Amino acid sequence: MRHSLMIAGLLCATTAAAQDKPVLTVYTYDSFVSEWGPGPQVEAAFEAECGCDLNFVASGDGAALLARVLLEGDSTEADIVLGLDTNLTAKAADSGLFADHPALDVSWSLPIDWADPIFVPYDWGQFAFVYDRTKTETVPADFEALAASDLTIVIEDPRSSTPGLGLLYWVKQAYGERAPEIWAGLADNIVTVTPGWSEAYGLFLEGEADMVLSYTTSPAYHLIAESDDTKAAAPFTEGHYLQVEVAAKLAGTDQGALADRFLAFMTSDAFQSLIPETNWMYPAVTPAAGLPKGFETLIRPEKSLLYSATEAAAIRDAALAEWQTALSR
């Protein structure tokens, strides 16, 4: 009985929050809204200036987020979806659920030109193999050197995780027709393929592999939060595949003006300065104060690889089949 009362109490608490202020509902992925993500500070900063109630709704990762919006279709309560990446935007755009963003007067700090009518970037990162400098002395300079070495790596599955999919495209764009050959060469380096980033990174930290597929910014976390400078990302001469995280307004929103205001706020210093030390990615617009101390130690690969959203969608199944065949032998 007491439990049902408590549950009833919880339900009341949620309805009570919805008062007369306009409510902007932002769907995002789970780690964005956690205590350790940007969510809580973004909410406080935007609510301080918008006279509204910013309501984050979280579901899983970026793929789960899109799946939810597609499931809900026209009847979705979301005004904004925040947290898709360029691997998902083609499917999102095809659904017709999203509207063009307002004109934004922004100079992007992205490694590529950005001119998408729907999706507004808020951060970006480059995939990279991260290693421990005290344990790995000879660092491979490209995929062929990695394949030839006896270094062990742990990677994520492209069928269930975005970094895994990023690696698939990385190899494909760098090597084209030769991609299956590269994967076959890497097969004996791969200790295992995990369902997601957390498992892979955890395995790496436990010492199960010499390198893990992560981001060039990962060493910054260890340096800044743990004063540990042993982690580094390996620069690859082929260039590094890019991940750009974006947000967009739903076409069916009843808070159009507020949603536009949020998208503009997203590119402001107040939002962007939170990104480096909560999402551990690069801000889409470098804040006036610059990047936090420690970020200058990171590698800055000059060459970035990225398929356009439509290309990525078009080659995905074939690239996936190549990957699966090469690693199943």
Place this chain on the structure above:
Amino acid sequence: MADRAQPLSPGLGAGAGIAATLILALTLGTLGAVIHRAGGLGSLGPADWAALRFTVTQAALSAALSLLLAIPVARALARRRFPGRGVLITLLGAPFILPVIVAVMGILAIFGRAGLLNDALAALGAERVSIYGLSGVVLAHVFLNLPLAVRLLLQGWRGIPAERFRLAAALGFSSTDISRHLERPMLRALGPGIFVTIFLICLTSFAVALTLGGGPKATTVELAIYQAFRFDFDLGRAAQLASLQLALCATATLAAARLTLPAGFGAGLDRALARPDAATLPLKLQDAAAISVASLFLLAPLAAVILAGLPSLATLPAPVWEAAQRSLLVALASTALAIALALPLALAIARSKGRLLETIGMLPLATSALVIGTGLFLLLRGLASPAALALPVTAAVNAVMALPFCLRALIPAARDLETDYGRLAESLGLSGAARLRHLTLPRLRQPLGFAAGLTAALSMGDLGVIALFADAERATLPLQLYRLMGAYRMADAAGAAVLLLALSLALFWILDRGGRADAQA
């Protein structure tokens, strides 16, 4: 016994009906919602059939090994008394209730490439061994499920009345004779059910199979479902794969039911078990070895998890403690609901002739968490905001997901109850609440305590459907643990894992203990 179906009292019939309806709603109902949304079933490719083959192979191997290895361990625990035995039995159950990712980390700390085993081998100058592949998947599944098999078998041994062993001693039975006349019939009665339960648990394995499987060779059906839902948004194909899993579940459950033979020991006076036959030195050594090896295998990874997390336990951030409170509430609500559903269902199954109810009771095991989550989402979306429903829905789903385990614990005891006391109760006209109070509850106290403990612990550790429904303010402890990992905070995540382990074990211990407060154990 099942030969003679007895009429159900109206109250019991209604309870069992409600339980069966709820299970069907959450399993077939949610699948139906997904199929409806997809507009039909999709088609399967060769990769899906390869995934199915791998899934069935690893699940069958894992289940067979778990069951076979559990027999000597449960027998040893059943016939020996030693200080700390109760605590050891509780601890040995721990791997079964660990969140998968924590269990995997514990296993790797021992058996991984940088684990203790390989360090020891390297120190001895031997080759390092890699567990990644089918062997790693099976090892992890045995680690996770051996505890369940041991506990269920231990109940089987407890279920053989001490009078039978006394009679055996009076007749001068050797341990071999006892094995043939008492233990084998018990194993024949319980074994198939335990095998199929573990087989079904492993059938829906996702993270373990993928992380330890070493690559796409180790693709399971659950991964294919995940991919279909998340990356292809192909609901039809997801539903087709999920239907395949349910069909496998029904087939396996029915096959197990056919192989199950009733033991028929009759009633006893519930005296403590004495085993004069087992007092010989070779048998003592054999039992000591079984208990030691199992303890080492199950407790070493657990110790690794605890050692890794203990330093951060005291400094865990506040949201983790709040999530722990929330998880405790959900676990208690799940437990109350699960017991309220399991008891009438188990009694109805014990009295019924057919296998339909039992098969329905096993369905949650083979249901993909993603299908339940997505289906419920589709079904409930029109009724209320998903975030508001997050905790009640999680409690209800956890209760239903734990039902197969509750039933496994309750059905054998409920069958014995019917065989041994059913006719007496009928002749005394004992029915309704009086029968429940004076006969059913006292006789089923032990399995009920065990089932409640198991449900509470499983609910504590289950990520379940919360990930699809929760918003920032309503995270449970397992979700918070994943969030910490996702935010690079592996040390805090390890601390949260210890907290989760401690709370789950405490819940299990209290409830299980409550079930055998008066037992001489």
